[in-house]
Amino acid sequence: MKGLHDGEHGIRLLRRMPPALEALIVLAICFGPAVVASLRDAIAPEGAVVFDNHRVILILLQEFLGFAFAGGLLYARGWRLSDVRVSFSLGSLGWGVLLYVLWVFASRLVISLTAALGLGPMQGYGVSVSSSLSPALLVMLLLVNPIYEELWFSAYPIERFKGFAAAVALGVSVVVRLLCHAHEGLAGAAAVGLLGVMSGLYYWRRRDLGAIVLAHFLADSIGLYSLMHR
Secondary structure, eight states: OOOHHHHHHHHHHEEEEOOHHEEEEEEHHHHHHHHHHHHHHHHHOOOOOEEOOHHHHHHHHHOOOOOOOHHHHHHHTTTTTTGGGOOOOOHHHHHHHHHHHHHHHHHHHHHHHHHHTTTTOOOOOOEEEEETHHHHHHHHHHHHHHHHHHHIIIHHHHHHHHTTOHHHHHHHHHHHHHHHGGGGHHHHHHHHHHHHHHHHHHHHHHHHHHHHHHHHHHHHHHHHHHHHTT
16 A cells, blocks of 8 residues: 555656656757767767667667657656647648748758858768668668657647747757757757747647648658668
8 A cells, every 4th residue: 555655656746747747857868968978979979870779779779769768758747649739631641741841941042052152061971771681670760760759849838838938849859859960060959949840840840740640740751762762
């Protein structure tokens, strides 16, 4: 009985946690290692990044653990999957393709503008795909990563702070995304920041996570395909 009482007391304490503290813990669980690695590489680049079996397994393991621990914390605090709009429809398909096209146009425009202003190109750390990468792992990465990142980059911060001004919810979403891409230099960060604003605004207005996930999936798939065949 004492163990049951202690468990109920712990859940009550979790549910009294301030929203800002909840968000800090959840986002630290989901992206803390990525932020640390990104900031480290921004200061002292590690060189070429190779997507091989080892790297992909680590990414997937981190994301599955992030789902488990962050999801478990939120479930204990009363969140349910229905609190995040994970719907997917034919409309999501069309919006996802359009978002991807806008992402490509916006990122190229930002990179060109920063280069024209002499603010520097994207950080040239280099990315390649190992010829020995397992097709099964590649497919799993392309399916899991867009869902994971857009759930925690876009949907969660906006749902968590939806009672505040839109600028607060969007700001949290964009700042976390920027920290995870700090290693890409000023041009890369500017492009990622703009993509984050576009994704956040779309989710804020339409509450349609499916379209953002599809756009992310297209970006990852086409990007990795081009790396594998260049």
